[in-house]
Each structure stands twice: as C-alpha cells, then as structure tokens.
Amino acid sequence: MKEIKEKIINKLERLFEQRLLPRLVQWIEYLETKIRRYKHLEMKSKLKFSGSGVRFKRDLRIEHPQNISLGNKVYIGQDVLLDGRGGITIGDNTTLGFNVVILSANHDYKSNDLPYEHNIYIHKPVVIGRNVWIGGNVLIVPGVSIGDGAIVAAGTVVTANVDPLAIVGNQPMRIIKYRDKEHYERLASKQVSEDNS
Known part of the structure; x- marks a missing residue:
C-alpha cells in the first residue's frame, strides 16, 4: 500500500513539474x-510632465x-533611480541606460550636526x-546640466555641466576640495562628548 501511494505521489509530482x-x-x-505596465502608467500619471512615447524598462525608482x-x-533603462526633490527635466529623445542614478538633492555637509541631519538638504535641479x-x-549629481546631443559614457560620475554634443567619460578619482577642518573637529569633539554623557 505504501509503495502504491509513493508511486502515485511521484507520478503527480512529475506531471506537475x-x-x-x-x-x-x-x-x-x-x-x-x-x-x-500598470505601475509604469501609475508613475507617469504622477510626473510633473510626461511626453508621448515615454518608455520604462522593467523596474525603476522615482522619488x-x-x-x-x-x-x-x-527611454529609461532598468534599475534607474530618479530623485526629484530638487527637480529633474529630461528632454525629448533622450536615453538613460541601466542603473543610472540622477540626484537633485544632497545633504548639507556644512550643517551643524554629526551624524548628518537627515532632513537638511540642498536642492539643485538637474x-x-x-x-x-x-x-x-552613470551617476549625475545635483545641479548639473547636460546639453543637447551629448553622450555620457558608462560608469561616469557627472559632477559638472556637459556642453552640447560633448562626449564625456572615464573621469579619474581626484580630490575636489577639503572640508573646513576646524568646523569638523569641533563637531566631532561635540559628538564624542555627547556619546560619553
């Protein structure tokens, strides 16, 4: 009886698979x-403006x-993040590849608290x-403008305006500037003393 039951179960499993x-x-x-598709239509309806023929590829995040x-x-590729806090405008016939991040707001690193305050941002439109x-x-930081007909190569961090028709990419890492050391040390020592209280 047990063997018959196992044979029936095995047969049902094979049929199922x-x-x-x-x-x-x-x-x-x-x-x-x-x-x-429904989520994409819902997203488009929430945008400030959505022209005709706007296409989203698979999953993306729009804040x-x-x-x-x-x-x-x-056309917006897969796994794109658009953070619209400061405003984002994208012109006709533009293509965003996969995993592009466009930010239009950033923490204010000159704020008077450590760790950084989560509700103090500088908004700059893209x-x-x-x-x-x-x-x-590609990562595009707040405040950047990219001119008509430009091309931004894969993996680029866009930190400055891009001229029309320019092809940009392969930016090596470099120091841009330093924070105010005295201001930072004052905040850090304040934080240590608060943590020890």
Whole structure:
C-alpha cells in the first residue's frame, strides 16, 4: 500500500513539474509584465510632465515624481533611480541606460550636526537636454546640466555641466576640495562628548 501511494505521489509530482509548472511560470511572467505596465502608467500619471512615447524598462525608482518632467520619446533603462526633490527635466529623445542614478538633492555637509541631519538638504535641479545618450551605471549629481546631443559614457560620475554634443567619460578619482577642518573637529569633539554623557 505504501509503495502504491509513493508511486502515485511521484507520478503527480512529475506531471506537475512537466506540464503544470511551465504553464504557471508563463502565467506568473505574464502577470508580472501586466503589473509592471500598470505601475509604469501609475508613475507617469504622477510626473510633473510626461511626453508621448515615454518608455520604462522593467523596474525603476522615482522619488518625488511631481518634480520630474520627461519629454517625448524618453527611454529609461532598468534599475534607474530618479530623485526629484530638487527637480529633474529630461528632454525629448533622450536615453538613460541601466542603473543610472540622477540626484537633485544632497545633504548639507556644512550643517551643524554629526551624524548628518537627515532632513537638511540642498536642492539643485538637474536638466538634461534633447537627444542625449547616458550609458549604464552613470551617476549625475545635483545641479548639473547636460546639453543637447551629448553622450555620457558608462560608469561616469557627472559632477559638472556637459556642453552640447560633448562626449564625456572615464573621469579619474581626484580630490575636489577639503572640508573646513576646524568646523569638523569641533563637531566631532561635540559628538564624542555627547556619546560619553
């Protein structure tokens, strides 16, 4: 009796794996696509402006969408983050590759507290022109403008304005400037004394 039961269970498992499971996977993928499309439409409706032909590839994250404007035929790749606190404008026919991060707000490193206050930000809009191509894994910092027809190579950290038609990339790491040492030491010693109290 036990052997018959095991044979029946094995047969049912094989049928499930061979016939039902592939169909379930297809159905789940279909549902995921429909859900993602619904979420993308929902996201577009929350934007300050969304032109015609705007396309999102798979998953992306948009924060503060009410401050983001996307022109016509903008393509945004997979795993992109748009932080619209300071405002982001992207012109017509622009392409953002996968894993692009655009920030329009940053912590105020001159604030008077350590660790940094989470609610004190400097907002600076980011403006990206028309017909711009931004490669994968690009980081664009607050306050940057990228001119029409420019290309930003993959892996670039964009820290300054990019002229129209310029091709930029491969920026080596360098020291930009130093923080005010006295100000930092004063804040650090204050923090140590508070932690010891």
